Amino acid sequence: MIRYSGQLLDYRKGFAFFTTGDGFRVASNAKIDDPNGQTTPLQPVTRVYARAAFDTGNGAIVELALSKSPLPNEAKYEEIKKFAVALSPQTANSDLSNREGLNGKPVLVVFTVQVPPKTPFNDSVYLATDVSGWSATAIRMDRVDALHYRVAQDYGSGTKFLFRYTRGSWRSAERGQDGLEVAPRPFTVGNADVQRIDNVVYHWGDEDQSAPDLGNGPVPTPFQPLPFNTPPHK
Amino acid sequence: MPAAPAVGAAAPTPSPVGAFSLSADKIDFYSARYILTASGDVAVKLADGTRITGQTFAMDVRLNRFVVAGNVKLEAAGQSYDGVAFADFFDFDRQYFVPLSEEPDRWTYAHGDYAHPYRGREMPGDTFFLPDVSHDRVFASSRKVVVQPRESIKFVTPTLNFGLAKLPWPSYFLNFTANPNFAQNSLPGAFVDGPYDAFGGGHSLATAHLRYDNADKVFLAYEQHQVSDRHYLVTSISPLTRPFKQYNFDAFDRLSPKTQIQASFQESAFQQGFKSPLSATAFSNLRFTAGLPHSYLQLTADQYWLSLLAQPPPRINGLYYYGDPTHPWYPNHPSDANLIWTSFANRVFSRDPHLVFSTRVGIGFAHEGYGLFSLDGASTTTVSNHLVGFTLAAPSIALIRDAAGLHRDVFLNLTFDKQRQWFSIPHHTDSTVAAASLSHAFDRHFSTLLAYTISNTGDFWGNNQPVIYPSITTYQSPVTGQIYPSWAAFDGFQTQRSLLGQLLYTPSTAFTTSVALRYNHDFPEPIPGLAPQPNVLAWQNYGLTPYQLTVDVRFRLTPILSVDFTDAYFFNFGGYQKWSPNYGIGVLR
Numbered sequence: 001m002i003r004y005s006g007q008l009l010d011y012r013k014g015f016a017f018f019t020t021g022d023g024f025r026v027a028s029n030a031k032i033d034d035p036n037g038q039t040t041p042l043q044p045v046t047r048v049y050a051r052a053a054f055d056t057g058n059g060a061i062v063e064l065a066l067s068k069s070p071l072p073n074e075a076k077y078e079e080i081k082k083f084a085v086a087l088s089p090q091t092a093n094s095d096l097s098n099r100e101g102l103n104g105k106p107v108l109v110v111f112t113v114q115v116p117p118k119t120p121f122n123d124s125v126y127l128a129t130d131v132s133g134w135s136a137t138a139i140r141m142d143r144v145d146a147l148h149y150r151v152a153q154d155y156g157s158g159t160k161f162l163f164r165y166t167r168g169s170w171r172s173a174e175r176g177q178d179g180l181e182v183a184p185r186p187f188t189v190g191n192a193d194v195q196r197i198d199n200v201v202y203h204w205g206d207e208d209q210s211a212p213d214l215g216n217g218p219v220p221t222p223f224q225p226l227p228f229n230t231p232p233h234k
Numbered sequence: 235m236p237a238a239p240a241v242g243a244a245a246p247t248p249s250p251v252g253a254f255s256l257s258a259d260k261i262d263f264y265s266a267r268y269i270l271t272a273s274g275d276v277a278v279k280l281a282d283g284t285r286i287t288g289q290t291f292a293m294d295v296r297l298n299r300f301v302v303a304g305n306v307k308l309e310a311a312g313q314s315y316d317g318v319a320f321a322d323f324f325d326f327d328r329q330y331f332v333p334l335s336e337e338p339d340r341w342t343y344a345h346g347d348y349a350h351p352y353r354g355r356e357m358p359g360d361t362f363f364l365p366d367v368s369h370d371r372v373f374a375s376s377r378k379v380v381v382q383p384r385e386s387i388k389f390v391t392p393t394l395n396f397g398l399a400k401l402p403w404p405s406y407f408l409n410f411t412a413n414p415n416f417a418q419n420s421l422p423g424a425f426v427d428g429p430y431d432a433f434g435g436g437h438s439l440a441t442a443h444l445r446y447d448n449a450d451k452v453f454l455a456y457e458q459h460q461v462s463d464r465h466y467l468v469t470s471i472s473p474l475t476r477p478f479k480q481y482n483f484d485a486f487d488r489l490s491p492k493t494q495i496q497a498s499f500q501e502s503a504f505q506q507g508f509k510s511p512l513s514a515t516a517f518s519n520l521r522f523t524a525g526l527p528h529s530y531l532q533l534t535a536d537q538y539w540l541s542l543l544a545q546p547p548p549r550i551n552g553l554y555y556y557g558d559p560t561h562p563w564y565p566n567h568p569s570d571a572n573l574i575w576t577s578f579a580n581r582v583f584s585r586d587p588h589l590v591f592s593t594r595v596g597i598g599f600a601h602e603g604y605g606l607f608s609l610d611g612a613s614t615t616t617v618s619n620h621l622v623g624f625t626l627a628a629p630s631i632a633l634i635r636d637a638a639g640l641h642r643d644v645f646l647n648l649t650f651d652k653q654r655q656w657f658s659i660p661h662h663t664d665s666t667v668a669a670a671s672l673s674h675a676f677d678r679h680f681s682t683l684l685a686y687t688i689s690n691t692g693d694f695w696g697n698n699q700p701v702i703y704p705s706i707t708t709y710q711s712p713v714t715g716q717i718y719p720s721w722a723a724f725d726g727f728q729t730q731r732s733l734l735g736q737l738l739y740t741p742s743t744a745f746t747t748s749v750a751l752r753y754n755h756d757f758p759e760p761i762p763g764l765a766p767q768p769n770v771l772a773w774q775n776y777g778l779t780p781y782q783l784t785v786d787v788r789f790r791l792t793p794i795l796s797v798d799f800t801d802a803y804f805f806n807f808g809g810y811q812k813w814s815p816n817y818g819i820g821v822l823r
Binding site for chain 1: 289296359412486488578598630671685702761772
């Protein structure tokens with residue numbers, strides 16, 4: 001007897017289907033109970049968790065223990081896969097070959113960005129991503145020196161998203177070296193333990209090229225020719 | 235059924251996919267995980283007319299795929315198939331089906347060709363995976379939705395869960411497109427903002443906002459987006475329900491791969507409801523950018539209308555105002571334009587990447603028909619200017635290498651910026667900013683920074699220097715009234731010296747804290763001013779406070795929510811500036 005646990009997709013026409021997509025024949029006298037062998041009010045329907053006991057002789061399920069929560073596994077999928085019933089013989093799937101096989105394990109991703117020299121020293125730099133609705137303040141970065149900001153985040157491998165750097169608003173989002181808006185940067189988390197992303201921001205969207213130091217006090221303007229913010233005087 | 239042709243390996247296809255509708259007894263959306271589930275009489279109708287019914291539905295919106303399971307019926311290509319589960323992987327244009335006649339089988343469809351299944355073809359192991367959402371909070375519930383893969387979900391008559399209350403709404407439009415133009419914001423700032431995306435589509439979004447700020451308290455605002463991949467047009471009215479309204483219009487268009495234009499227009503009007511305004515002012519800005527070989531050109535232009543309405547008749551004391559003196563009339567409508575050429579960063583030495591420089595030159599003018607500047611009794615209506623400047627930078631010079639190779643090097647960063655700007659009223663300004671910083675990571679958790687910046691600004695008027703900056707002037711604090719006699723020596727030349735030390739502690743990706751101490755020694759000396767605006771940490775002083783300690787603590791509450799707390803201490807500057815009146819608490823997502 002082999003016991004395998006999973007979630008039911010369906011239970012019909014004498015077959016129990018797990019979310020692996022496999023259908024297994026259920027013996028006509030199969031017992032349906034709870035994990036302790038007691039009677040259960042649950043029915044073998046979609047989304048219910050089940051532990052199936054297989055008769056290794058004919059591959060049929062002889063006992064189906066039902067639960068609302070996942071049950072511990074006693075057998076590996078490979079051990080019961082041979083009992084799955086299918087009209088057509090399995091053929092190889094070229095879609096599944098040459099795939100990296102991203103396994104979803106947590107990966108520490110370190111983003112480091114070099115900012116333009118005009119970046120105000122007191123400003124914060126953020127990562128805006130499509131998965132956070134392009135909030136311009138989605139992930140705040142830490143300043144590591146006058147020209148670099150860094151943040152480390154955990155992501156499951158295989159995670160994909162687009163991102164841009166901002167200074168907290170879309171008006172101050174990054175611009176390319178040619179002063180033009182840049183396309184969002186694509187990013188995919190690989191299977192490494194640590195992944196490092198190094199980027200350069202050449203300009204900010206709210207830069208005034210005639211102001212030598214972005215955001216640091218008043219600069220002379222045509223309407224305020226004096227470059228100083230002077231207090232009340234008489 | 236004819237044999238299916240060979241099919242190549244699938245790769246994610248960004249080709250557009252049509253919207254599909256989903257109806258069921260209960261549809262739930264879990265916003266924290268972007269998972270949509272449905273149960274009971276599930277019916278999915280795809281854009282090509284394919285219909286799938288079943289007992290349960292689950293869609294990982296970010297992975298862009300769905301599953302229908304339980305007593306499934308697939309109606310496609312004029313046929314009807316009984317089955318157990320159906321899955322559609324939109325990004326790969328693959329559909330997977332477990333049919334059930336006398337015995338089950340496994341069919342794979344490619345490109346929606348339901349007449350030619352690949353029988354027995356191996357499927358991805360998680361094809362029919364049903365996510366466990368038993369511990370997640372439902373944000374929106376409905377009985378019918380329309381899903382545009384990779385873009386949006388439209389909920390028909392949903393109930394939205396705001397934590398404290400679940401409220402019915404006529405419609406809710408959830409936009410999760412990868413197009414960042416939907417995030418452009420034309421609304422003015424508010425202390426609290428609750429958006430409700432009422433209606434939308436692939437290129438539009440209509441959002442009502444419930445907002446709060448100190449001046450208007452609770453009020454409504456409205457914002458409309460029209461976007462494509464290369465343009466956006468965002469308009470807003472805020473507040474809708476208070477007399478002092480702001481009408482905003484922001485537009486952007488990527489005219490060509492090397493040119494773009496950005497425009498904004500803002501009108502501020504005092505009006506009851508939408509009646510004729512009592513007073514109104516406006517501002518517009520245009521910015522055109524053209525990428526050039528190894529440089530770019532930017533033209534910016536501004537136009538101000540200090541009063542948009544007709545001149546009122548003279549009132550008490552010969553003053554001109556609309557209604558009462560709080561709505562004064564100003565005839566001025568100044569304008570200005572600047573054209574700046576900026577080079578890319580170039581290496582100073584061709585073989586050394588550490589030292590780079592960029593240069594800029596520009597011309598501009600400003601005009602105000604009622605007079606822009608007066609000197610010696612002569613008024614000027616137009617002032618032109620031209621400028622030249624350059625920036626030198628040496629980022630990340632490894633000053634001391636970490637012998638152990640653990641990235642604990644000591645790095646030096648250097649920047650130097652110099653600019654001169656000449657004006658047609660005879661003066662010129664010079665600015666020089668030099669900065670150096672040392673950074674060092676002790677280990678993965680502790681790092682430190684020491685930075686020194688010196689900034690000089692000079693305003694040169696030649697023989698008119700004592701006229702513009704008279705030494706007899708007395709400067710005083712607007713809060714304490716204290717006189718600052720050292721300002722008598724101020725004649726248009728300012729020096730700021732700033733020393734900053736920072737310690738950053740990051741024990742985990744879920745918790746970060748930093749402490750920064752800044753010391754400034756400046757001329758002219760700083761004068762204490764008023765309390766800052768909301769969400770601004772620094773006081774409105776004249777110059778920088780001599781000492782400032784800034785503490786920042788950030789911790790992650792959930793995978794998508796972080797709380798950021800920031801406060802600053804000013805060491806009793808002026809006798810009353812201790813902690814910043816506005817500590818900052820932000821929820822980041």
